[in-house]
Amino acid sequence: MNETHRLSPEQRARLERLADRGVLTREQVAAVLEELDSPRAAPESTGSGLWEVLGYIGGALVLGGASLLVGMSWEDLTRPARVGLLVAATLALAAAGLVIAGGPRGARAFAAQPASPRGRIVGVLFALGACTAALAVGSGVDAYESLAATATGLLVALLGYAVVRGLPLLVVAVGFSVGVVVSAGEEWFSESTPLMTTALVALGAVWTALAATGALRHRQTALGAGVVIALAGSQYPLTSEQPWWGYGLTLLIALGCFAAYLAERAAVLLVLGVVGVTVSVPEAVWDWTGGALSGPLVVLLVGVVFLAAGGIGLRLRRNPPPLKS
Known part of the structure; x- marks a missing residue:
């Protein structure tokens, strides 16, 4: 239901006298009258949660x-x-x-x-x-x-x-x-790994760009979804004969998240950057050593990566970039 708050004749006369004395201009008086006379949507009822x-x-x-x-x-x-x-x-x-x-x-x-x-x-x-x-x-x-x-x-x-x-x-x-x-x-494309990787990373870039340009109301959600899609796409090559460009692309996307965080200051970028580094670095070490590292060492490496990424994140938050003039 809409509500209308109309002024009484006495209140209107007082506004007119303010205009006659020069306190308000005629345009200001007209704007006030138009605003107060226009319908205003009633607030949502406190019981609307039940209906929702x-x-x-x-x-x-x-x-x-x-x-x-x-x-x-x-x-x-x-x-x-x-x-x-x-x-x-x-x-x-x-x-x-x-x-x-x-x-x-x-x-x-x-x-x-x-x-x-x-x-x-x-x-x-x-x-x-x-x-x-x-x-x-x-x-x-x-x-x-x-x-x-x-x-x-x-x-x-x-x-x-x-x-x-x-x-x-x-x-x-x-x-x-x-x-x-x-x-x-x-x-x-018969699930071609290079094409699927390219397509998913490109799709993630599209959602990220839509969020960054303000085309979507829910920027944080779209931004996070775009990065997650790109990270998922970058993991496709790990099952191929050349897994290096899978974890390499994942690390590149993670570093891009850290760089974008300096400009966007969105926490989701920082979190997903940490996730990307945490996933890609152990994968790279595992591939370079031919899987020689045991499970506990991999866990230890993941912990080190988390600590390093957390330290970087805290430093970025403590020292924000200067405001642009």
Whole structure:
């Protein structure tokens, strides 16, 4: 519900007298009157947490019910019936989100507002809808099922995030983007290690760049997700005949996190930089020594790396870079 705080005639007359005396300009008086007369959204009720939980439960039950129904009778259903059930679940989730948001205009308003219980519920429902939409497409095609499903889920999640700016939609979009890269690698490149590594590192760089440029509301989450994807991609070559460029790339990404931390001052960069160093250095030593190091020595080495990385991190936090003029 919207509230309007209108001034009484006496209060308006006092503002006019201030303008006549030159204390306020006519433009300032008009701005004050416009601000006080405009509708103001009522604050969220203190009991909204209960409705938020009920919304989450309802969305989960819709998704779980659809999955259970399809799973129990999957073999007995025709393809159109399977797709129809999943499409119906997708539409139900989208409709529920729109009803809670107050229509398409209300859903778009969440993008410019701070996070609220209603906004979180709508984001979760739309994120679940992206999942059911992906299942519907994957069930309806004969070829490239995984690629088609993940691409659909990514598209729907990105569209939902553009409207609502909900964290669940961003998380789902990140997950589906990884699925698109992995599915494409399996379908077209026979899981080629160099191509998969390049594709995943590039995908991580894309999410990191989107976060760094401010294109996403949840910068820390997108930043962390991008670095995690790149680190995961850099580990692919460890199973190949030339594992050195796997741990070398991991170490390079970790050092890049430390460098970026000097400019961004995001704790997630510092943490993931430490993780990258902690993973890559023991891998390098193990490879260089032909696995001659015993388990306790590897653990000791990991501990030394942690201490060194922690010392570097504390030093960076104690001596921040000078402010740019």
